[in-house]
Amino acid sequence: MSAIQVIPINWYLLLSTVLFTIGVLGVLFRRNAIIIFMSIELMLNAVNLLLVAFSSYLSDSKGQVFVFFIMAVAAAEVAVGLAILMMVYRNTKSTDINILNKLKW
Amino acid sequence: MITTYLFYFLSFLAIMFALMVVLSKNPVHSVLYLVLTFFTIAGHYVLLNAQFLAVVHVIVYAGAIMVLFLFVIMLMNLNKETEPHKSPWLKFSAAIASGLMLIVLVGSLKGAETIIATNPFNANIGLIENLGQCLFNDFLLPFEVSSILLLVAMVGAVMLGKKSIK
Amino acid sequence: MINLVWLVPLLPVIGFVIIGLFGKQLSKALVGVIGCGSVLGAFAISIGIFLELTGNVEKSITIDLFSWITAGKLSIPFSFLIDPLSSLFLLIVTGIGFLIHVYSVGYMSHDEGFARFFAYLNLFIFFMLLLVLGSNYLIMFVGWEGVGLCSYLLIGFWFKNTAYNNAAKKAFVMNRIGDLGFLLGIILIFVTFGSIGYHDVFMQAKNLASGNPTLTAITLLLFVGAIGKSAQIPLFTWLPDAMAGPTPVSALIHAATMVTAGIYMIARSNILFTLAPFSMEVVAIVGVCTALFAATIGLAQNDIKKVLAYSTVSQLGFMFLALGVGAYTGAVFHVMTHAFFKALLFLGAGSVIHAMSGEQDIRRMGGLKKHIPVTHLTFLIGTLAIVGFPGFSGFFSKDEILAGAFEHNKLLWFLGVLGAAMTTFYMFRLYFLTFKGSFRGTRDQEHHLHESPKSMTIPLMILAVLSVVGGLVGIPAALGGTHFLEEFLKPVFEDSSFRIIHHLSHETEYILMGVAITVMAIAIYYAYKTYIQNKTLPAEEGEELQPLHNMIYKKYWVDEIYENMITKPLNFISGALHNVVDNQLVDGIVNGVGSLVNRTSSVIRLAQTGNIGLYIFVMVISIVLILLTRIM
Numbered sequence: 001m002s003a004i005q006v007i008p009i010n011w012y013l014l015l016s017t018v019l020f021t022i023g024v025l026g027v028l029f030r031r032n033a034i035i036i037f038m039s040i041e042l043m044l045n046a047v048n049l050l051l052v053a054f055s056s057y058l059s060d061s062k063g064q065v066f067v068f069f070i071m072a073v074a075a076a077e078v079a080v081g082l083a084i085l086m087m088v089y090r091n092t093k094s095t096d097i098n099i100l101n102k103l104k105w
Numbered sequence: 106m107i108t109t110y111l112f113y114f115l116s117f118l119a120i121m122f123a124l125m126v127v128l129s130k131n132p133v134h135s136v137l138y139l140v141l142t143f144f145t146i147a148g149h150y151v152l153l154n155a156q157f158l159a160v161v162h163v164i165v166y167a168g169a170i171m172v173l174f175l176f177v178i179m180l181m182n183l184n185k186e187t188e189p190h191k192s193p194w195l196k197f198s199a200a201i202a203s204g205l206m207l208i209v210l211v212g213s214l215k216g217a218e219t220i221i222a223t224n225p226f227n228a229n230i231g232l233i234e235n236l237g238q239c240l241f242n243d244f245l246l247p248f249e250v251s252s253i254l255l256l257v258a259m260v261g262a263v264m265l266g267k268k269s270i271k
Numbered sequence: 272m273i274n275l276v277w278l279v280p281l282l283p284v285i286g287f288v289i290i291g292l293f294g295k296q297l298s299k300a301l302v303g304v305i306g307c308g309s310v311l312g313a314f315a316i317s318i319g320i321f322l323e324l325t326g327n328v329e330k331s332i333t334i335d336l337f338s339w340i341t342a343g344k345l346s347i348p349f350s351f352l353i354d355p356l357s358s359l360f361l362l363i364v365t366g367i368g369f370l371i372h373v374y375s376v377g378y379m380s381h382d383e384g385f386a387r388f389f390a391y392l393n394l395f396i397f398f399m400l401l402l403v404l405g406s407n408y409l410i411m412f413v414g415w416e417g418v419g420l421c422s423y424l425l426i427g428f429w430f431k432n433t434a435y436n437n438a439a440k441k442a443f444v445m446n447r448i449g450d451l452g453f454l455l456g457i458i459l460i461f462v463t464f465g466s467i468g469y470h471d472v473f474m475q476a477k478n479l480a481s482g483n484p485t486l487t488a489i490t491l492l493l494f495v496g497a498i499g500k501s502a503q504i505p506l507f508t509w510l511p512d513a514m515a516g517p518t519p520v521s522a523l524i525h526a527a528t529m530v531t532a533g534i535y536m537i538a539r540s541n542i543l544f545t546l547a548p549f550s551m552e553v554v555a556i557v558g559v560c561t562a563l564f565a566a567t568i569g570l571a572q573n574d575i576k577k578v579l580a581y582s583t584v585s586q587l588g589f590m591f592l593a594l595g596v597g598a599y600t601g602a603v604f605h606v607m608t609h610a611f612f613k614a615l616l617f618l619g620a621g622s623v624i625h626a627m628s629g630e631q632d633i634r635r636m637g638g639l640k641k642h643i644p645v646t647h648l649t650f651l652i653g654t655l656a657i658v659g660f661p662g663f664s665g666f667f668s669k670d671e672i673l674a675g676a677f678e679h680n681k682l683l684w685f686l687g688v689l690g691a692a693m694t695t696f697y698m699f700r701l702y703f704l705t706f707k708g709s710f711r712g713t714r715d716q717e718h719h720l721h722e723s724p725k726s727m728t729i730p731l732m733i734l735a736v737l738s739v740v741g742g743l744v745g746i747p748a749a750l751g752g753t754h755f756l757e758e759f760l761k762p763v764f765e766d767s768s769f770r771i772i773h774h775l776s777h778e779t780e781y782i783l784m785g786v787a788i789t790v791m792a793i794a795i796y797y798a799y800k801t802y803i804q805n806k807t808l809p810a811e812e813g814e815e816l817q818p819l820h821n822m823i824y825k826k827y828w829v830d831e832i833y834e835n836m837i838t839k840p841l842n843f844i845s846g847a848l849h850n851v852v853d854n855q856l857v858d859g860i861v862n863g864v865g866s867l868v869n870r871t872s873s874v875i876r877l878a879q880t881g882n883i884g885l886y887i888f889v890m891v892i893s894i895v896l897i898l899l900t901r902i903m
Contacts, residue, residue, distance in 0.1 A: 002228060003108050003152035013214050015116050019123055021207040026127035027887055028199035034132055034178060038139050041170065042123055045146050048162075056153040056231070059224035061239045064158050064231060068240065071165050072251040076258030078170050082177050083265035089181050101881035195884070202891050209898045216902060 004056040012053035019046035033085055033095040037078070044074050111152060119145040132183045136174050143167045155231035272319030273327075276334050276351050279316050279361065280400040282309040287393040294386025303376040306389035310372050310396055314365035321358045330354055330762035333406050333470065340409075344465070352406035352469060356763045359603065360403040360535055363610050367527045368396045370730040374618050375519040377726035378625065388428060388517065395421035399528050403535060407468040408457045411536065415453065415500065418529045419446045425524060426516040438512040445509040449499015453536075456492030463489065473542045477766055481546045490543050490550035494557075497533030501587045503561045508830055510584055514576040518621030521576060526583050526617050527610035534590045534606050538763070541599050545767035555595025555679070559686045562588030564827070566693035570700070571824040573809050574631050575620045578701050582657065583613055585694060589672055592687060598675025599764045600757045604745045605668035607756075611741045612656035612665055615734035619650035622723040622731065623705060627716055633701060634809055635716070637708040642720040645728045647706050649735040654702045656738040658695040658791055661784075664742035671747065674783055678775055684783075688790055695794035703802040704809070711808075749780040 019042060026039030048067045055063025085095060092099050122142040126135050143166045150159035229235055240248055286309030290302055297305075324330065331354040339349035351357075372392060379388050395418060402414025420443075427439030457467060463485050464472045479486060497503070502510035513525050524530070537544055537554065544550055562585045569581035586609050593602035624631055626643050640647045656663040659670065669691060677684035710717050722728065746752020761768075775783075801807050810816055816824055825831075 002154045002226070003112050003149075004154075005226060006108050007112050009219070010214075011112070011116075014211065015119070017207065017210045017214060018120055021203050021210065022120070022123040022127055024206055024891055025199065025203035028202055028884070028891060029127055029196060031884065032132060032183070034174065034181075034183065035127070035135055038126055038135055038174065041139065041166070042126060042142065045143065045166070049146055049149055052150055052153050052155045052158060056155065058220070058222050059227040059230055061230040061235050062243065064155055064236055065240050065244050067158055068161070068236075069244075069247060069251055071161065072255060075165060075170060076254050078173060079258050079262040080265070082173060083262040086177065086180070087265050095181065095183065097883045100883060199888070202888060202895070205895050206891060206898075209895050209902065212902045213898050 002056060004053065009053060009057050012050060016046045016050040016053075019043075019049070031096050031098055033088070033097050033100075036097065037081055037085070041074065041078070044070060108152060111148075115145050115148045115152070119149070132178050133175070136171060136178060139174075140167050140171050143171070150231075153231070154228050157231055157233045157236055272316065272323045273332055273334065273353050275316050276320060276353060276404065277336055279313045279320075279365070280397050280404065282312045282316075283393045283396040283400065285309060287390050287397060290386050290393060291390040294390055297386065299380065299385050302386045302389050303372075306393055307369060307372040307376065309393060310365055310369045313396070313400070314362075314369050317358070317361040317365045320353060321362055324353060324355065324358050325759065331470075345461075347407060347409055347467065349410065350406040351404040353404075354763055355760050356535070356538060356603065357403050359607065359760070361400065363607055364396065364399050364403060364528050367610050367614050367734075368392075368399075368523060370733055371519045371523040371527075371614065371618070374522075374621070374727050374730040375517075377724040378519055378621055379517065380724075382517075384428065388425075391421055391424050391428070392519075392523070395425070395524060395529070399532075402532055406470070407466075408460060408472075409467055411539075412450075412453065412457060415496070415532060415536075416450065418524070418532065419443065419450065419500070422446070422513070422524050422529055425520040426513045428516055428520065432515075435515040438509075438515040442509040442513050445506045446499050449496045449506055452492045452494075452499070453496025456489050456496060459485070459489050459492060469539065473540075473766065476542050476546060479546055482548055483546060486543055487547040487549050490540070490547040491553065493536060493540060493543070494550060494554055497536055497591075498557065499533075500536075501530050501533030501591070502584050503533075503557050503588065503591060504564060507561060507565065507584050508826075508833065511577055511580040511826075514574075514580050518576070518617060518624060521580070522614045522617035522621070525580070526613040530583065530587055531590070531606045531610070534587070534594060534602055537591075537594050538599050538603055541764055541767045544594070545597065551595050551597065553595070554591050555676075555683060558588045558591025558593075558595050559676075559683055559690070560588070561585065562592060562690040563686055563693070564588075566690045566697070567823050568826050569697040570693060571809070571820060572697075573634055575623060575633050575636075575701065575705065576617075576631055578633075578697060579613070579616055579620055582616075582694065582698065585690060586613065586657070589669065589687065589690065592683065593672040593675055596675045596679035596683065597767070598672060599767065600745075600754075600760050601668065601671035601675050603760060604756055605672055607744075608656070608664040608668040608738070608741045611734055612653045612663075612738040615649060615653040615731065615738050616657065618727070618731055618734065619646050619653060622646040622727055623650075625723050625727070626720050627712065628719050630712060630716060633704040634811065635712040636705045636710070637712075638706070638710040639720070640706040643722045645722060645731065649728075649731040650706065651702065652735040652738055654698045656741075658698050658795070659691060659787060660791070661788060662739075662742075664738050664740070667742035667745050667747065670780075670784055670787060671745065673787060674747075674775055674780055677779075677783055688787060691787060692790045692794045695791045696798050699795050699798035700802055703798060707803060708806065747780065749777045749784075 023039045023041075023043030023046060026042065027036050030036055030039070048070055051063045051067050051070075055061060055067075088100065089095055119142055122138045122145060125138040126142060129135050129138060143162065147159045147162045147167075150156070150162060286305050289305055290297070294302055324332075331352065333350050333352050335348050335350040337349050338346070340347040372389070375388065375392065379385050382388065398414045398417025398421060400414070402411050402418060405411045405414060423439050423443040423446075426442050427436050429435050430439075460472055461467050464475045466472060466475075476486065499506045510525055510530065514521050516525070544554070565581045565584035565588060569578050569585060572578045572581060586605070590602045590605050590609070593599070593605060622643065623636070623639060623646060626639065626646070627636065630636070652663070656665040659666040673684055673687050673691070676687050743752075745754050745756040747754055810820075822828075
């Protein structure tokens with residue numbers, strides 16, 4: 001008994017949207033770069049969840065294959081992003097994104 | 106019936122933990138809540154008959170990525186509430202903005218047409234055999250490319266991570 | 272042979288490509304062989320075409336090569352027209368061109384631009400052949416522009432000299448003025464007749480009434496083109512300056528071929544002109560005025576090439592006089608004989624300059640007769656031919672022109688005879704000062720005096736022979752000839768024949784010839800008396816001259832008048848436009864836009880705070896707005 005046979009697809013849409021928005025909220029809300037990173041992971045997972053839900057709904061495994069790719073990209077992104085953060089921290093002794101305001105004029 | 110209850114329960118947990126990720130003051134707590142969120146999402150995968158994906162998800166996210174996060178936080182010694190707070194006005198506007206986003210997203214999804222599933226339901230698509238067939242038949246090139254991406258990311262991370270040679 | 276006509280222009284262009292691309296790698300001998308050989312090949316085919324055409328019943332053959340321009344109703348084929356007129360010009364262009372190529376091998380042998388020279392010369396032959404062969408006005412125009420370009424390149428051949436470059440520019444610009452008229456004429460032809468093919472245009476024009484205003488406009492515009500190309504008043508001043516180019520160029524382009532393009536064009540369009548009597552009058556008057564005007568200037572020039580240049584302008588004036596009075600055959604006849612003797616005179620002058628180590632001033636020459644006998648003899652033949660000494664070629668052609676003028680208007684005839692007398696005087700003045708008397712140059716020059724190499728003297732001899740016998744193709748009936756040329760050209764001028772009526776009686780023609788010969792003899796005697804008996808020498812630079820003499824010595828100040836009337840005001844206007852419109856208005860707008868962007872962006876850039884949080888915030892708001900539009 002699969003959940004998709006019982007639960008309407010709209011509920012999954014709503015759940016994903018809420019999770020995604022929480023990710024957005026985290027990005028806006030926090031100043032710690034690591035937390036922002038985690039919020040981005042949250043958003044990616046919201047999308048993954050929706051992909052799996054649709055894959056199940058349409059009985060098409062391509063959606064799940066896409067989730068694999070998103071995972072690969074996320075892993076790569078986290079590795080590089082955290083490396084950058086390490087460098088930033090090494091130089092500024094902080095992970096506050098408001099310190100990184102050299103990107104102007 | 107139990108599936109329905111499980112869905113609501115897991116959804117509730119997922120949203121709660123996600124909120125806790127964003128709202129907890131201590132970064133280490135955030136990471137742990139995030140791990141919990143990932144577990145609930147893995148539960149959703151199992152409910153959706155994507156068993157293999159659920160396993161991979163736990164291994165990759167909860168096992169690898171989150172450990173990496175924890176390592177970094179420990180390395181930076183951030184396990185205290187060191188984060189300076191944003192101004193209340195900014196917090197308020199952030200909440201308003203994300204609330205607006207939620208409303209708008211839900212609104213736009215509500216107006217969307219529903220896709221009617223044409224294929225008959227197949228409980229086996231999440232099995233490793235079907236996924237492998239699909240991945241190595243239709244998506245062989247992207248698969249290889251993503252391996253290169255991982256390699257490049259690894260090289261980049263190593264380059265960035267090592268102490269600069271002066 | 273006529274089917275091979277496409278080879279005629281193709282050979283020189285192949286020569287041009289080979290020499291132009293690989294000229295530096297090839298030896299001078301090989302360049303000379305390719306340059307001369309390609310023109311010789313064209314000449315051989317031209318002879319074949321000529322012979323075939325004389326035996327052919329059909330006298331006007333169009334060879335379609337390919338469809339050139341097709342747009343809507345406009346369809347212009349790339350085709351050649353072979354008829355007596357074009358085949359005659361083919362012979363002149365390739366024949367004289369070949370001789371001058373051979374001459375150039377010797378004349379230019381020490382020049383570092385040897386290959387470049389031959390490349391240009393071959394290109395010129397190509398365009399000239401295109402001009403002559405084309406079966407519609409557009410191909411003629413392409414050739415017309417092409418020869419103008421080659422003329423520019425060759426006048427400025429020694430481009431390191433600023434004065435020469437200026438002469439080249441002057442020639443080019445003056446030609447462009449004429450070309451504009453020609454182009455407008457072509458456009459008007461197209462608008463009027465819906466075609467620019469000779470055949471279509473002439474067929475339709477035949478049905479128009481004489482004096483049709485459109486025809487008058489067309490012919491006047493075409494004549495403006497001819498004025499520019501053939502150096503008539505008021506656009507003649509470029510031709511004397513064009514003598515800056517190497518002497519073979521002066522001979523080929525600025526005496527024998529290119530400058531006669533205007534005559535060719537009018538002769539080709541004879542029907543249009545015949546039907547526009549007003550234009551004919553204009554052509555005749557401009558022609559005779561130029562003939563007289565240039566001849567008077569020629570009386571007082573001291574540069575051997577300048578004298579010949581003004582003589583060319585004057586002779587071209589005679590040809591236009593002939594066209595204007597309807598003696599088309601006479602004009603074409605004179606083009607041919609003039610090509611022979613003027614090429615001969617120029618090449619002879621080149622040989623003299625060669626012998627004098629570059630000296631061109633006849634006041635520094637004299638007594639060259641014994642040093643360069645071949646040049647002397649051929650130059651004398653050329654002089655006799657140009658003054659119309661009985662039996663020489665110029666006699667017959669000039670006589671025909673004067674007869675035509677007499678028949679049309681006695682005043683034109685009188686002015687023509689006057690011009691001929693002056694021609695005789697200055698040519699003999701030139702001859703006496705150069706070859707007779709005693710040497711007036713430096714010792715150094717006298718020491719170096721030598722006869723030119725064979726490659727230069729042989730073309731001279733051939734041209735001398737042609738200058739003598741060239742007139743035999745047009746012996747008038749009055750002298751018991753058949754006038755082969757008139758018979759040959761008859762199909763071309765057939766439609767204009769209602770105006771060309773030879774009703775002069777033989778007695779009148781005898782009297783006219785007698786008058787011409789008498790006038791010529793008097794002029795020769797006068798020149799002899801002045802320069803041989805009295806040993807008068809032209810005044811040195813800076814000496815006081817009599818007012819009249821000074822006026823013609825200074826060429827009526829035409830160059831100065833143009834300079835002050837046209838060039839200076841133009842420069843002033845250009846300067847004003849440059850300073851006011853360009854520097855202040857245009858630059859002001861351009862710089863203003865730049866500084867406006869600069870100033871606004873210096874304000875706007877403050878929005879870039881560098882705060883990542885703000886950026887993300889703005890991004891989210893933007894996404895919300897975008898999605899909102901989706902809902903609304």
